[in-house]
Amino acid sequence: MRSVRPLAHRTEEPLELQAKALDQLRYIRRTIEDAGSFTSVPGWGQVVIGLTALLAAWIAARQRTETARLVT
Numbered sequence: 001m002r003s004v005r006p007l008a009h010r011t012e013e014p015l016e017l018q019a020k021a022l023d024q025l026r027y028i029r030r031t032i033e034d035a036g037s038f039t040s041v042p043g044w045g046q047v048v049i050g051l052t053a054l055l056a057a058w059i060a061a062r063q064r065t066e067t068a069r070l071v072t
Contacts, residue, residue, distance in 0.1 A: 060072040
């Protein structure tokens with residue numbers, strides 16, 4: 001039987017390319033961490049908006065005319 005040999009030798013990536021990749025990963029990680037703190041506050045804002053919408057819908061359902069419903 002013949003032995004199997006690779007067609008080409010694997011060369012290691014240049015250190016410069018690896019350094020750039022690590023910098024990009026650090027940037028991505030930092031961006032994701034910052035995005036988590038940014039979106040935590042608006043989440044509660046969305047809850048308040050939803051509760052306001054439910055209250056407005058409840059008030060609008062009790063109006064006698066369509067114009068009054070739209071104003072609500």
